[in-house]
Amino acid sequence: MTSATTVRGSDCQAIAPCWSENFREIPDLHFDIRLLISDPPHVASRLGFDCTPQGSFLGLPINGKRVSFTENVFYEFRSEKIAQVWSVIDKAAIEAQL
């Protein structure tokens, strides 16, 4: 997971491996859905994270420290599947906690 992710249709099989990698880097990965709005074919969500990434995360040396941050993300659906993702993670909020 980079701080800004755009996944296009042809890459959408990449989403599952991407989350697998995230769970390896962040064993307690979970998030709260703080906002969820729908305007088909798009869904937008503001997600809140409170977790302890191991090693580095987004290029920052977290090393098991607990950090809280948000992600604002758009999804485009086609045929009931996510076809494209536009995400921005609040890296500056994490930097401020280190």
Place this chain on the structure above:
Amino acid sequence: MTSATTVRGSDCQAIAPCWSENFREIPDLHFDIRLLISDPPHVASRLGFDCTPQGSFLGLPINGKRVSFTENVFYEFRSEKIAQVWSVIDKAAIEAQL
């Protein structure tokens, strides 16, 4: 403008001065609306910026260099006015261009 901005109802008069400050720091400030989705009372948008901030911006030494970045932002409307804003700017994208 910080990389992540949450403006609540009582702070919403802060939005105009905030943009004034942005125009002073970024004389050529403009943005493209890349995504705009509406689910009342919320609107979410992905904005694309291509501009030349003077001095520092988001704590980064830009000094007139041209940078491109995105912002994913949610607005909550009440009585036809913006009552709350939840924004994340892609600071990492700017860092990668310096």
